[in-house]
Amino acid sequence: MNSLFDRIHIRTGTASLKYDARREVFGRADVIPLWVADMDFAVPDAVQRALTERAAHPVFGYTIHPESLYESLLHWLATRHGWHIGRESVMFCPGVVPSLHACIMAFTEPDEAVIAQPPVYAPFLSAPEICGRKLLLNPLKLTEGRYTFDLDDLERCAAEDGRLLILCSPHNPVGRVWQKDELQALLAVCEKYAITVISDEIHADLIYPGIKHVPLATLSDKVNIVTAIAPSKTFNIPGLGMSALVVPDKADRAAINKAFGTLHVSASNPFSIVAFEAAYREGAAWLDALLEYLAGTRDLVRGFLRQYLPQIKMIEPEGTYLLWLDCRAMGLSDKQLKNFFVQEAGVGLSPGAMFGVQGCGFMRMNIGAPRSVIRQALENIAHAAAVYNQCLP
Numbered sequence: 001m002n003s004l005f006d007r008i009h010i011r012t013g014t015a016s017l018k019y020d021a022r023r024e025v026f027g028r029a030d031v032i033p034l035w036v037a038d039m040d041f042a043v044p045d046a047v048q049r050a051l052t053e054r055a056a057h058p059v060f061g062y063t064i065h066p067e068s069l070y071e072s073l074l075h076w077l078a079t080r081h082g083w084h085i086g087r088e089s090v091m092f093c094p095g096v097v098p099s100l101h102a103c104i105m106a107f108t109e110p111d112e113a114v115i116a117q118p119p120v121y122a123p124f125l126s127a128p129e130i131c132g133r134k135l136l137l138n139p140l141k142l143t144e145g146r147y148t149f150d151l152d153d154l155e156r157c158a159a160e161d162g163r164l165l166i167l168c169s170p171h172n173p174v175g176r177v178w179q180k181d182e183l184q185a186l187l188a189v190c191e192k193y194a195i196t197v198i199s200d201e202i203h204a205d206l207i208y209p210g211i212k213h214v215p216l217a218t219l220s221d222k223v224n225i226v227t228a229i230a231p232s233k234t235f236n237i238p239g240l241g242m243s244a245l246v247v248p249d250k251a252d253r254a255a256i257n258k259a260f261g262t263l264h265v266s267a268s269n270p271f272s273i274v275a276f277e278a279a280y281r282e283g284a285a286w287l288d289a290l291l292e293y294l295a296g297t298r299d300l301v302r303g304f305l306r307q308y309l310p311q312i313k314m315i316e317p318e319g320t321y322l323l324w325l326d327c328r329a330m331g332l333s334d335k336q337l338k339n340f341f342v343q344e345a346g347v348g349l350s351p352g353a354m355f356g357v358q359g360c361g362f363m364r365m366n367i368g369a370p371r372s373v374i375r376q377a378l379e380n381i382a383h384a385a386a387v388y389n390q391c392l393p
């Protein structure tokens with residue numbers, strides 16, 4: 001026990017989706033919950049202090065977005081990612097997913113199509129249809145354990161009237177942090193066919209040592225790029241609900257504002273504002289420590305699987321605290337796979353099929369938890385696999 005990330009926080013009874021919805025989601029309330037993407041770690045002290053100070057003021061009325069909020073975001077992007085943006089390009093929204101919906105409405109007509117790259121975060125697949133647009137799939141290619149873009153297929157999508165691409169960068173669930181040359185090649189196709197890109201960079205700060213995240217918008221001024229960013233995954237405050245869009249074009253901002261108006265999502269709650277600002281202003285050291293801890297846990301999982309569960313292969317993550325586990329060698333259907341993890345191992349993972357059919361045979365494991373919890377989950381899985389193998393004829 002030598003890290004603040006080793007500390008166990010009892011979350012049951014805090015209206016936590018990850019903990020308190022276990023019976024509903026998994027059919028039993030005692031699974032080790034390594035599913036929905038929040039972490040079990042305490043937020044940086046500065047964030048908790050800012051929230052406590054705000055809570056001490058007894059009035060919680062409607063809010064504005066103060067200048068200091070913009071400054072904290074601009075400073076974070078400049079110092080952490082070398083990305084210098086204008087204050088006027090920033091728009092706030094309670095969540096990235098509502099922003100995706102607003103962008104789809106703002107940038108496409110009902111007869112046009114939106115492109116997504118499965119296996120991918122499920123709302124990318126549902127948002128276009130919810131907004132009355134066609135969804136075009138441009139699946140990632142998996143070669144020797146590494147996912148890449150399929151740009152020939154992206155050209156096919158463009159020919160089928162794909163006007164808007166929702167890019168996941170870094171990618172949930174496959175853990176890729178797209179490199180500059182890959183993004184440049186993708187942008188070349190987008191430029192050729194005038195495809196607008198929404199680059200969802202919510203995981204941009206969660207990058208493993210030796211890897212660098214490149215904000216897509218720093219690579220082109222010819223492609224229309226809208227970037228979604230948030231401190232929510234980085235600093236474990238997703239329940240507070242606040243994110244930002246970087247939208248360089250004035251007419252685009254007006255179109256998105258119109259969509260925000262119909263959804264009534266432009267206001268932020270007072271807690272989200274102070275947490276957002278404190279996290280970006282004072283959270284860098286906490287994040288560095290978190291990244292070191294996550295890298296250690298990732299190494300633990302890799303080593304454990306190799307030694308005790310070789311039938312489960314970890315797709316090497318470059319970013320995010322979400323591990324993409326290739327379970328196809330277990331030879332189980334998706335239903336059997338879910339049943340194995342929940343009923344036999346008592347571990348609640350996200351089934352890969354949630355991310356599109358390309359995720360069948362995979363499971364997503366959230367390692368944003370104390371290492372002792374992850375170790376226990378791995379031991380449960382290994383034990384269940386041993387029992388299962390003994391029962392085979």
Ligand SMILES: Cc1ncc(COP(=O)(O)O)c(C=O)c1O
Pocket residue numbers: 037094095096097098121168172200202203230232238242243
């Ligand atoms: C790629 C991606 N985008 C968006 C979200 C959710 O964002 P929000 O809670 O701000 O709507 C998630 C959450 O897991 C995610 O992985």
